[in-house]
Each structure stands twice: as C-alpha cells, then as structure tokens.
Amino acid sequence: MRPGAIANTLAKEGLPGHRTTVGKHVRALDQGKPIIYRPPRFGGQVKMTPEHDKFIDAQLRENDELTSVDLQKLLRDTFGLDFSKSVIKRHRYNMGWVRSGPRYCQVIREPNRVYRLAQCKEWSESGETFDDVIFTDESLIMLDNHAKLCFRNKWDKVVQAKLKPRFKHPVKVYIWAGISKRGATRVLIFTGIMDSVSYVNEILHRTLRPWIQKVFPNGHRFQQDNDPKHCSKFTRSYLQNHGVNWYRTSAESPDLNPIENLWAELKHHLRKTVKPRNQAELVNGILQFWKGVDEEKCQRYIGHLHKVIPKVIEMNGGASGF
Structure with missing residues (x-):
C-alpha cells in the first residue's frame, strides 16, 4: 500500500499522519530501522513565567557565575521543565543581567570594614584636606615589556603576530x-x-626623616600600611624617639x-613606553619616571581621595572599586 493510501486510512480513523511522515516510516520499516514516535508539539516551546524569572534572578544573585547551561539544569531539577538556552539567555538579559569580566578588589574583613567606615565618615564630616599627610608604600616591580592591550590585523594569518614573549622568571x-x-x-630601589x-636604617632614618625636616618643618602626618616591619617594636620605638608622627x-x-x-x-609606563629588557633598563625606567612626579601630580592623586571616601561610605566600609 502506498503512503498516501495509508495516510487516507489513518485520516478516516481520526488518526494523525501526513503522507510524507507515513512514507518515512514505511522506508524505515523496509530498512529494518525502529520507528521512534514523537508526540506532536502544541504551542511551541515551554513558556517561561514570572516565577521562572524570579528563580533565575535569585540564583544569579547567589552565584553570578552561573551559565545558561547551569541555569537550564537548575530549572529542570526544580520545575521539571526544559527551557532552551536561547530562551534563558533572553530572559536573563531582559532582567538586566549582562556578561562582563570580573573586577577584583582587596579582601576586607569585617572589623576593618567598621574602622574604614568610621574613618571615612570622620574625614568627610571634618573636611579633611590631607595637606600635611605623607602617603608611603612599597611595591614589587617585575620586568614586563608588553602593554595589556594590542591590535592585530584580522587578515594576518601568521600565528606569531598574536604571540608576545614573556619571561618565566x-x-x-x-x-x-x-x-x-x-x-x-x-x-628607593632595592x-x-x-x-x-x-626599613628603619635605609628608609626612615636616611631617607624619610631628612626629607620631613626639609619639607614639613612645622608638623606632618606619616602614613604607612600595617606591614609587620612597619608595626614592629623596633620600628615603633624609632618613630616615637625621633619625632616621626605615625x-x-x-x-x-x-x-x-x-x-x-x-x-x-x-607599571603601565614601564610596560608600554620603556619596555625594559634587563634589570638596568628597568631601574633606569623607574628613575626617569620618578623625575616627572612633581607637586602637581602628587596633588592630583591625593585629591582623588575625595572621590574614594564617599564611595567607601556608600559601600558601608567595603571596597570602593577605585
């Protein structure tokens, strides 16, 4: 019997079956293949409701690294429904969730959050200007001669055009x-x-104290972080005995x-402009850069604190993002 006749017979019995579909099944039987029945789909894909949107939003607020595949599995396990990844992505986007690279910040423990908040509020309410504050710090500088951003021609097929060498050590x-x-x-470079x-002999005694006596003869405030060598009994004794106001x-x-x-x-200047190839060039690049660190540049960086302080208060003592 031809597929068309079979389809007509099915229609008389009130059963679905287009002749094209019947023909596929007949050929499958002739070839000894099993026939897989797929029930008809009515109304297209399963529609997502506000309840599902609320679930997705809650999951992303708990873990903002969940992918559409992760959400698909969570929806299936919770509601027993299979949503396509495209539907999940569209609803996720409509709720305001967009993909972006993470921004990292310092870890701040709760006791320090409280102190940060109190200190920033005090600065804000008193109109702190930091006119007599000396901000100090140490940093590790590694030899790197490539900027973080580069351009390449998309038509260039040479693999080496995309690769930039970097020292292992x-x-x-x-x-x-x-x-x-x-x-x-x-x-100071060491x-x-x-x-x-x-720290006391090379930095505080030979470098900082003479500079303070010359630049801040009428009083100062010396800021340093809580590195163990900064807070040791030996260092604290020196600061107290030599009139350095910590x-x-x-x-x-x-x-x-x-x-x-x-x-x-x-560091950006060294990577992009100096591009040092050895320690001597690295040290020379640092010294040349420091010649340009004048009073105006220092004031500009210190003035930036007036943007940071309100943000710390807004974040309840948390990281400002600056």
Whole structure:
C-alpha cells in the first residue's frame, strides 16, 4: 500500500499522519530501522513565567557565575521543565543581567570594614584636606615589556603576530617612596625582602626623616600600611624617639592610599613606553619616571581621595572599586 493510501486510512480513523511522515516510516520499516514516535508539539516551546524569572534572578544573585547551561539544569531539577538556552539567555538579559569580566578588589574583613567606615565618615564630616599627610608604600616591580592591550590585523594569518614573549622568571625589584601635596620623596630601589632594621636604617632614618625636616618643618602626618616591619617594636620605638608622627589608617585599605594609583601609572609606563629588557633598563625606567612626579601630580592623586571616601561610605566600609 502506498503512503498516501495509508495516510487516507489513518485520516478516516481520526488518526494523525501526513503522507510524507507515513512514507518515512514505511522506508524505515523496509530498512529494518525502529520507528521512534514523537508526540506532536502544541504551542511551541515551554513558556517561561514570572516565577521562572524570579528563580533565575535569585540564583544569579547567589552565584553570578552561573551559565545558561547551569541555569537550564537548575530549572529542570526544580520545575521539571526544559527551557532552551536561547530562551534563558533572553530572559536573563531582559532582567538586566549582562556578561562582563570580573573586577577584583582587596579582601576586607569585617572589623576593618567598621574602622574604614568610621574613618571615612570622620574625614568627610571634618573636611579633611590631607595637606600635611605623607602617603608611603612599597611595591614589587617585575620586568614586563608588553602593554595589556594590542591590535592585530584580522587578515594576518601568521600565528606569531598574536604571540608576545614573556619571561618565566622575570627580573624584579622592590621600590619605596612617599608622596604629599608638597611633592614626593626620592624613590628607593632595592632587591630582596626588607626587615625592620633595614626599613628603619635605609628608609626612615636616611631617607624619610631628612626629607620631613626639609619639607614639613612645622608638623606632618606619616602614613604607612600595617606591614609587620612597619608595626614592629623596633620600628615603633624609632618613630616615637625621633619625632616621626605615625598617622594610623585602616588596614586592608589600598584604595585609601593614593600612591597605589601612582604605582599603577608607573607599571603601565614601564610596560608600554620603556619596555625594559634587563634589570638596568628597568631601574633606569623607574628613575626617569620618578623625575616627572612633581607637586602637581602628587596633588592630583591625593585629591582623588575625595572621590574614594564617599564611595567607601556608600559601600558601608567595603571596597570602593577605585
């Protein structure tokens, strides 16, 4: 019997069956293949309701790294429904969820959040200007001669055009410096990890204290982070005995130290402009950059704190994102 006749017979019995479909089944039987019955779909794909949207939103707020595949599985396990990835992506987007690379910030423990919030509120209410504050810090500088962004011609088929060599164990140096609204200290460059004795002798006694006596003869506030060598009994004794006014600020707060942004500019300058190939070129690049760190640049970076402080208050002592 021909497929058309079979289809007519099925129609008389009130059964669905287009002759094209019947023909496929007949050929499958002739070839010894099994016939898989797929029930007809009415109304297209399963429609997503506000309840499903609310579920997706809650899951993403709990874990913002869930992919459409993850959400698809969660919806299936919770509601017993299969939604396509395209439907999930569309609803996710309509609820305001967009994909972006993560931005990282410092970890701030709860006790320090409380102290950060209190300190920023105090600064905000008192109209703090930081006119006599010396912001200091150390940083690790690694030899890197490629900027973070580059362009390539999409028609270039040469693989090497996309590859930039990088040292497995790059040369590195440590630097220390301070900035204030009256200018910057000189930058110290050293290798190896510094202990309390070296910190006091090389930095505080030979570099910082003479500079303070020259630039801030009528009073100052010296800011440093809570590194163990900064807080040791030996260091605290020196600061007290030699009239260095240690201005304590909250821990885990690099966003409240403007010299951190200056370090970022320095590292970008070294990668993009200097492109050092050895330690000598790296050190020379640092020294050349520091010659341009004048009073105006220092004031600009310190002034940025007036944007950071309200943000810290808004974040209830959390990371500002700056």
